[in-house]
Amino acid sequence: MKTCPWNLEGLFSEAPFRWAAMNVPQMAPVLAKLDDMAGHGELNTVKKWWWDLELTEQGSYAPSPHMVNARALQKDLDLKYADQTLAVYPAPLAPHPYPYPALMDREAGIEAYQAMITAEAYQVKSASGARDHLHLYQNDQEAPVIQMIVDQVTQSVGAVMKYRLVAVDGADLPLWTAGAHLDIVVAPEFLRQYSMCGNPSDRSCYEIAVLLEPEGRGGSKLMQRIFEEGRRVFVSKPINHFALEASASLSLLFGGGIGVTPMIAFAHELDSAGRHFKLMYSASTQASAAFDSDFEGQPWAKKCSKHYSDQGSRLDITSVVPPYEAGIHIYVCGPNAYMTSILDQARFMGYPDIALHAEFFAVPDMPDWVNFPFEIELNDGQKVSVSVDQSASDALIAAGISVDVKCSDGLCGVCKCTLISGVVEHRDFVLSAAQRETTMILCQSRAFHKNAVLKLDI
């Protein structure tokens, strides 16, 4: 089959042949063979598939400098209809029109293909006034994103930029709670998560801070380059997988570097609720501390301490984590080594996992997990096998079951699913110990035992 970027490059570009192929479909295979024999329609190396284009440093799209899956025409292929599995996506299966990921349901697409009717049958149905054969697009779901304006951009030290986002019409923004993050559509292929660092009671704006990661995957670099004041952007509604424990009598907030952002929101929320807390902000040098002056003037400033290694005030972890007492909760976010040392010290001081809350930005070092095959049992009794080199989410998606996946690293919590029965080896970095009793993260966690069955609420 010749499709873009071969189309109209050969014999079929000649009008009579094209007419013949379209009006006498039986002739099409013969004409295609003729086209091949004449050596027409070979790959046009100037044309590119859109997915072989990449966003450049300059912000334009250009052919990928990496190896792409290009191959010439395979003229000796003997394609048989019975061997084809084609998915089509008629209008009712089309994704929502927003620049935000939407899962395509391949199984539904294959069903749609198999249910296709002939042009004659279509005409007969239409003439009879029937409507069940029409493919009508409906977009009645709530938009997963909000359009916002970048209202203020502040260059801070330490390669951090701070952004203030407001609604396009200036209206109040959806409510949020401290610990929430936003999915920012930096560009269609750059969806990035950033913790909200403003005051949850202020509904006029959302605030985030972005650390430039020169060796990252390009999202922060692109964002710092193109998010200028006045730019219209798409942003998800606030999503919270790092909420405060409402019953805490004392909340200890530890923020290392850019990891202090959710702690600032926590401080606002705890202070306005009149609850007891302390915030400890750490950075290697004062000169690189992007939030050094952010606590000044806040009603809760006295509850904050700053710890800079180059100033000799480095956080003494052994003295700031008190022995565990029921009601104390610890929240930590920052570089992995910083988080690990605080969490280790807390465990040493007797803190149970339920009192420890951590938000990871990057996947910490992992143990050498051994994968076993296992099965997932769904609510309707259907079983889905998960092989050793598949994740549970991959296996479910391959079986045509819709699963939301965002980070694939066990960090964001989007693929959380209710566990009905079975023993899980939890490999995520987002669920609390209590949550792990009834839920699992499908992109990483697996059955603990070989060939075991996990019953999920799907």
Ligand code: FES
């Ligand atoms: S997709 Fe993010 S935790 Fe699974």
